[in-house]
Amino acid sequence: MEWRRFHTLLTPDEMGQADRITIRRGVSGFVLMKAAGNRVAEAALKMIGDIGTGGTCRIACLGGPGNNGGDAFVAAELLRRSGHSVVVHTLSKPECLSGDAALAAGYYEGTVEPLDTFEPEKTDLVIDGLLGAGLSRPIEGDVAALIARTNTAAPRLLAIDLPSGVSGKSGAILGDAFQAERTVSFFRAKPGHFLEPGRTRCGSVDIRQIGIEANVLDTIRPKAFLNQPELWRLQLNLPAGAGHKYDRGHAVVFSGPALKTGAARLAANAALRAGAGLVTLLSPPNAILVNASHLTAVMLRKCEGSGDLGEILVDHRFNAFVLGPGFGTGERVRDYARLVLEAGRALVLDADGISAFSDVRNILFDNEKQPSEGEGVRLVLTPHAGEFARLFPDIAEADRLSKLDRARQAAERANAVIVLKGRDTVIASPDGRAVINANGTPWLATAGTGDVLSGIIAAQLAQGMPAFEAAAAGVWMHGRAAELFGPGLTAEELAGQLPRVFVELMEA
Numbered sequence: 272m273e274w275r276r277f278h279t280l281l282t283p284d285e286m287g288q289a290d291r292i293t294i295r296r297g298v299s300g301f302v303l304m305k306a307a308g309n310r311v312a313e314a315a316l317k318m319i320g321d322i323g324t325g326g327t328c329r330i331a332c333l334g335g336p337g338n339n340g341g342d343a344f345v346a347a348e349l350l351r352r353s354g355h356s357v358v359v360h361t362l363s364k365p366e367c368l369s370g371d372a373a374l375a376a377g378y379y380e381g382t383v384e385p386l387d388t389f390e391p392e393k394t395d396l397v398i399d400g401l402l403g404a405g406l407s408r409p410i411e412g413d414v415a416a417l418i419a420r421t422n423t424a425a426p427r428l429l430a431i432d433l434p435s436g437v438s439g440k441s442g443a444i445l446g447d448a449f450q451a452e453r454t455v456s457f458f459r460a461k462p463g464h465f466l467e468p469g470r471t472r473c474g475s476v477d478i479r480q481i482g483i484e485a486n487v488l489d490t491i492r493p494k495a496f497l498n499q500p501e502l503w504r505l506q507l508n509l510p511a512g513a514g515h516k517y518d519r520g521h522a523v524v525f526s527g528p529a530l531k532t533g534a535a536r537l538a539a540n541a542a543l544r545a546g547a548g549l550v551t552l553l554s555p556p557n558a559i560l561v562n563a564s565h566l567t568a569v570m571l572r573k574c575e576g577s578g579d580l581g582e583i584l585v586d587h588r589f590n591a592f593v594l595g596p597g598f599g600t601g602e603r604v605r606d607y608a609r610l611v612l613e614a615g616r617a618l619v620l621d622a623d624g625i626s627a628f629s630d631v632r633n634i635l636f637d638n639e640k641q642p643s644e645g646e647g648v649r650l651v652l653t654p655h656a657g658e659f660a661r662l663f664p665d666i667a668e669a670d671r672l673s674k675l676d677r678a679r680q681a682a683e684r685a686n687a688v689i690v691l692k693g694r695d696t697v698i699a700s701p702d703g704r705a706v707i708n709a710n711g712t713p714w715l716a717t718a719g720t721g722d723v724l725s726g727i728i729a730a731q732l733a734q735g736m737p738a739f740e741a742a743a744a745g746v747w748m749h750g751r752a753a754e755l756f757g758p759g760l761t762a763e764e765l766a767g768q769l770p771r772v773f774v775e776l777m778e779a
């Protein structure tokens with residue numbers, strides 16, 4: 272499918288595969304490098320245009336030992352021909368380069384100097400071609416010192432492929448990394464462009480085409496994507512003309528005790544706004560009054576223990592549950608989660624609902640495995656980093672794993688969709704598919720927004736969306752709602768933005 276191709280993320284290894292397939296088909300590596308250098312020069316000229324002097328700019332290109340340096344030489348030559356004052360500062364002597372990078376160094380006819388003569392204060396633009404996809408170990412010594420000195424001087428900096436020091440696979444900073452204003456990369460983005468801290472170091476990311484055909488992806492078969500509506504819009508159940516509220520599912524949210532009811536109501540109200548046909552809040556007796564005084568369209572029902580829940584579960588219209596927000600972490604959470612899953616219903620387990628399983632993790636994993644064979648995944652876990660570490664301590668501690676891989680491994684172990692939250696939320700499915708979410712604003716880091724997210728996801732589950740798509744759609748809608756509200760957001764306002772989000776989704 273075309274969207275699958277478009278929003279694909281490729282690891283550096285997969286990108287290398289794309290390169291090799293293209294070269295095997297008869298496009299030479301140097302042709303690709305010249306196209307890459309061209310795209311870099313175009314981006315540089317745009318940035319120079321922003322500077323607005325109209326005259327000659329002082330451009331320093333930093334060239335490393337590999338093909339990232341080759342791209343820098345090509346861009347340098349094109350910018351030199353455009354009349355700018357260009358110096359290429361190289362890490363190793365140009366004679367030491369090999370392959371396409373050596374050809375690129377030969378293509379360049381301007382001044383070459385060693386790296387230690389580079390003075391970031393005396394340039395209008397720095398182009399970073401030190402290290403790209405080939406970064407294989409932490410940056411140390413003189414190069415690390417140069418990066419630190421450059422970041423302090425804060426020149427305008429354009430990174431080729433990735434800011435040197437950022438891992439394309441994980442977004443981790445190995446040693447140190449440049450802070451770029453803009454990053455130009457080729458063919459498809461990499462996870463490191465969207466996973467923190469790499470995402471911040473990249474500045475804005477431009478993905479440009481260099482002649483690699485999209486159909487190489489049929490061979491590579493990548494499983495990571497940027498979270499975009501094209502990935503799940505077809506499964507989104509927007510109300511049909513002759514539809515009925517019962518066609519849109521019945522979401523159920525468990526309320527906490529009397530002094531902790533707000534989180535569940537945030538989730539319940541969000542579920543209603545996000546499209547569930549009906550929403551019921553299940554309340555312990557001591558919280559019935561406080562819940563009743565705050566609810567209108569959301570229905571209220573007493574639930575005192577497993578017996579009450581068992582009766583509720585007899586009615587199959589209750590099809591998607593939220594458990595955890597403000598609920599507390601005792602034995603009751605575990606009982607409720609087990610009953611809901613055994614009854615074959617979809618469950619979003621959040622906050623306390625996740626923490627409640629910290630010491631008895633296998634109970635959760637075993638419970639979920641059996642009933643779901645062949646039926647599709649029904650459990651969605653929405654941990655932030657701390658909750659994730661409590662449930663998957665060994666995975667959380669494995670430094671070599673990217674956030675993408677951590678979420679994937681957890682999803683496989685728990686046979687659940689994992690929504691590993693943060694500025695770079697990752698949503699992973701047990702079948703290996705994963706998306707990185709990139710919308711939202713820093714204002715989302717405020718009390719209660721996670722509860723709203725649980726409700727939005729539950730609404731999609733209630734409407735019959737598969738769990739992975741429901742989670743991806745929910746996270747995207749949540750982020751977009753925050754963007755539409757803008758500064759000063761509190762959790763109460765988020766759901767109120769959802770109508771505008773739906774309008775955008777319907778118009779697109």
Ligand SMILES: NC(=O)C1=CN([C@@H]2O[C@H](COP(=O)(O)OP(=O)(O)OC[C@H]3O[C@@H](n4cnc5c(N)ncnc54)[C@H](O)[C@@H]3O)[C@@H](O)[C@H]2O)[C@H](O)CC1
Pocket residue numbers: 286289290303304307335336337338339340341342401402403404405406407408409410411431432433457458
């Ligand atoms: N299809 C494409 O995307 C194209 C990409 N191009 C560019 O090529 C680079 C990747 O080139 P590669 O030679 O594989 O890697 P690098 O240039 O990033 O560097 C490898 C080089 O660096 C050494 N090294 C690794 N880590 C360190 C370190 N910490 N300190 C010092 N040296 C290090 C390693 O030993 C190698 O010698 C990609 O980013 C694009 O910019 C093509 O030009 C066009 C097609």
Ligand SMILES: [K+]
Pocket residue numbers: 339399400401402403430431432433434435
């Ligand atoms: K670079």
